[in-house]
Amino acid sequence: MVSFTLHISNTGATTATNVVVTDTLPAGLAVLTYTTDLVVTQTSTSPMVWEVADLAVGASGTITVVAMLADNDLPDGTVLTNNAEISADNDASAANNTASANVTVDNPVMITPRPRLALP
Secondary structure: OEEEEEEEEOOOOOOEOOEEEEEEOOOOEEEEEEEEOOOEEEEEEOOEEEEEOOEOOOOEEEEEEEEEEOOOOOOOOOEEEEEEEEEOOOOOOHHHOEEEEEEEOOOOOOOOOOOOOOOO
């Protein structure tokens, strides 16, 4: 499993209105769940999209997405990139509205135990 934590904050001079957070998980990952300390309405699952209640000046919060590898055939070393972005109607600076995070596939070796039988 892997988790991605999106840190959301309003560093502007006015309340951010009509805030939308989009998290585009890479192919090969399946969402298990998400948690947040913000007031949100999820409007899409692929990509993950949340409408966030207005953010006051200095307000912040997180959305944490937990996912698992959906394709066990991905070779070890495959790099998957998660992309997230935030927008608001009155955002004066879009320069800090996107982020990316990479995760490298490391498939564990599955060992199937063999039952041992013993005769008296």
